[in-house]
Amino acid sequence: MSGKVSPLRRLLRYADADRPQVYWASFCSVVNKLFDIAPEILIGVAIDVVVRQEESFLASLGIVDPVHQIMLLGVLTFLIWAGESLFEYFHLVAWRNLAQRLQHRLRIDAYDHLQKQDHSYLEQHNTGHFVAILNDDVNQLERFLDGGANAMLQVLTAVIGVGTVFFIINPTIAMLAFLPIPVIIYGAFWFQKRAEPRYNKVREKVSLLSSRLSNNLSGVTTIKSFTAEAREKSRLEQESTDYVTANREAIAVSSAFIPVIRMAILTGFLLTFCVGGYMSLQGDLEVGAYGLLVFLTQRLLWPLTQLASTIDLYERAMASTRRILDVLSVKSQLSNGGHKLPAKSVKGAISIDSVSFAYQSSRPVINQLSLDIQPGTTVAFVGATGAGKSTITKLLLRFYDPSSGAVKLDGVSLTDWDTQSLRDTIGLVSQDVFLFHGTVRENIAFGEPNASLEAVEKAAKLAEAHEFINELPNGYDSIVGERGQKLSGGQRQRLSIARALLKDPRVLILDEATSAVDNETEAAIQRSLTQIREGRTLIMIAHRLSTIVDADQIVVLDKGRIVQQGTHSELVAENGIYRQLWDVQTGGVA
Known part of the structure; x- marks a missing residue:
């Protein structure tokens, strides 16, 4: 028209x-x-x-x-x-x-x-x-x-x-x-x-x-x-x-x-x-x-x-x-369910029920995938590039809807929830960290702009960021520069984790959050994971397998399908894709 x-x-x-x-x-x-x-x-x-x-x-x-x-x-x-x-x-x-x-x-x-x-x-x-x-x-x-x-x-x-x-x-x-x-x-x-x-x-x-x-x-x-x-x-x-x-x-x-x-x-x-x-x-x-x-x-x-x-x-x-x-005049293809998520009572149970998904004019990235994630548990997804790991993140945040099947939170399809309240309930730490030009405090408090300094500092401590922030010229008032260019990659990643934690989400997604950081940053993130996972469902999209050895459940994907599933020790004991990836990264040391 x-x-x-x-x-x-x-x-x-x-x-x-x-x-x-x-x-x-x-x-x-x-x-x-x-x-x-x-x-x-x-x-x-x-x-x-x-x-x-x-x-x-x-x-x-x-x-x-x-x-x-x-x-x-x-x-x-x-x-x-x-x-x-x-x-x-x-x-x-x-x-x-x-x-x-x-x-x-x-x-x-x-x-x-x-x-x-x-x-x-x-x-x-x-x-x-x-x-x-x-x-x-x-x-x-x-x-x-x-x-x-x-x-x-x-x-x-x-x-x-x-x-x-x-x-x-x-x-x-x-x-x-x-x-x-x-x-x-x-x-x-x-x-x-x-x-x-x-x-x-x-x-x-x-x-x-x-x-x-x-x-x-x-x-x-x-x-x-x-x-x-x-x-x-x-x-x-x-x-x-x-x-x-x-x-x-x-x-x-x-x-x-x-x-x-x-x-x-x-x-x-x-x-x-x-x-x-x-x-x-x-x-x-x-x-x-x-x-x-x-x-x-x-x-x-x-x-x-x-x-x-x-x-x-x-x-x-x-x-x-x-x-x-x-x-x-562009119309969104994703309808808004309209039902507000009761943020304080969200448990964090996730169900992926026979989900298939393909981007426009491409082969399916997710193919008839089914998985139940219990609230308060840590689940890691691993697999080769293109296996569908990051696509799962996009489906959970409802950036896309499945081609078929349903993704549910606490037993209710994501399509029935209000999109904004759904995303308020989920925290995301991406591999590609984006910081805005402004202060450290403003970036950490991006999702909660009225948060007190004490709350910001608490989130920074959980993310192992408080120490390096205090060493900056103006502490929490230091300017990070466009896209955080004044900080190292590891520092940007830790600020990103602090930003997600300040929301206190019931579901936290770490999408290859340690794939591009140094060993010191990886160790810092590992130390904070014990505290981060308490009281919330933690989903980790992992490249470095050393960061997920303590996960309650590890899901191995291949061409959009689950090919292995279990704990680290169980999967290492099997002669499958996970064991092969582990051997490549560690030289065969279990």
């Missing part, structure tokens, strides 16, 4: 709450333009006073003395200029405030909507794509509302206002003066139709360029370590060149509009100038009226030269609007 509705109409629907502001801004633009064309009318009346004096148009209204007529025109000129200035201020403030408010709401709504989308949708696009929409596309719409909307309204007002005066004074000249208008309007639509796909292409190229910049700046360390600066510069240069090329194609179309309009304007002006002059010489048109028509013709037609740039701005804005509103 959204593809059939114009972006402007979709925007007006979105901005329904702002209609009073739109009406006020539009009213101010119209009144400002009416005041703007009024001085030309006064000039024509003044010429009429000078030429005809006691027989002028004003004299027919009862003001016979030419001096009084000029004084009246002076007063009217002052009032008109004051009114124009006043409504110039009003429409500038109204449109700019509307632009600011609308771009703010669009950005926040689109960002909030993205946060709530399924992982499947987010993983189909890169970060730069969304950054381009939330930043560049929103700003493009703001630029149009700042000036383009007012320009279009004022052109329309000028055509109607001046046209009315023309037809009142002399319908014949009015017809001649307005002769180019259909050509200009047809040309505007003709160029708009050809510019639209080109500007859509421009927005797509901006998205790709933003993605490249975002990706490269995030991976600058890797680029430097592989001395790939020149290659990455070349790739970025290609993306930028594609953007410039797309822009050049759009500009070539919009720029061609200006010469066409200028020639059409010249035709209308010459017709008024010559025919009106001839009629004035013949006595069929008063000199003042002739002067008025010449001035108004210029006032009517000349602003149309700006129509090309206005349409250019409009097309860019509508291409951006379409992308923004397309994001807002």
Whole structure:
């Protein structure tokens, strides 16, 4: 449906709450333009006073003395200029405030909507794509509302206002003066139709360029370590060149509009100038009226030269609007069960009942998997890369729903629980630790922003992080840098564990939390596991088998199926996949 509705109409629907502001801004633009064309009318009346004096148009209204007529025109000129200035201020403030408010709401709504989308949708696009929409596309719409909307309204007002005066004074000249208008309007639509796909292409190229910049700046360390600066510069240069090329194609179309309009304007002006002059010489048109028509013709037609740039701005804005509103129109495929989890009474019993799952257009990653996890126990999942370990994490957090079967918490399917309360009940420590730019305390308290310092310190101690935090320059108030770049990998991982523990979740998932840390950090995490596992269900996705030897149950996965299950000692005693993995990592020492 959204593809059939114009972006402007979709925007007006979105901005329904702002209609009073739109009406006020539009009213101010119209009144400002009416005041703007009024001085030309006064000039024509003044010429009429000078030429005809006691027989002028004003004299027919009862003001016979030419001096009084000029004084009246002076007063009217002052009032008109004051009114124009006043409504110039009003429409500038109204449109700019509307632009600011609308771009703010669009950005926040689109960002909030993205946060709530399924992982499947987010993983189909890169970060730069969304950054381009939330930043560049929103700003493009703001630029149009700042000036383009007012320009279009004022052109329309000028055509109607001046046209009315023309037809009142002399319908014949009015017809001649307005002769180019259909050509200009047809040309505007003709160029708009050809510019639209080109500007859509421009927005797509901006998205790709933003993605490249975002990706490269995030991976600058890797680029430097592989001395790939020149290659990455070349790739970025290609993306930028594609953007410039797309822009050049759009500009070539919009720029061609200006010469066409200028020639059409010249035709209308010459017709008024010559025919009106001839009629004035013949006595069929008063000199003042002739002067008025010449001035108004210029006032009517000349602003149309700006129509090309206005349409250019409009097309860019509508291409951006379409992308923004397309994001807002995306519907989540995961329904919200709506039942709030009673957090304090959650036991942490997990049941995976005949679950199968496949990502889009791929073979099943989980295949008819069934498993019961008792509350308060520690269960570890191991297996080769691609066995389905991390997919289980995504299913437990309900980033995805199973293709078939059901995942249950305390006997109730996850699809029946409120998604937010479900995730509040589960803590996650991922292999890919993400820390936000801010202090150590802010990062630990990310899930509980109102937590006291004592609670933060307690979580840090459980995660074996308190000691190194106190050694930082400002302790818990030390800035970690973007993505925690001022900390080591092990320090970031321990902060991530502390952040999860502060939530005090009934279910805690460690998704390969020790796979990329040093031996000292692994030992620290091992020491804290004894305390961490108390009173909660602990699920560990393990790469290093040394971290799971004390698990109550170890589940070995292969191609999405359970091939072994038992304690460490039981599995080492078997001649299976687990024993092979253990031998590789330890040299066969049980």
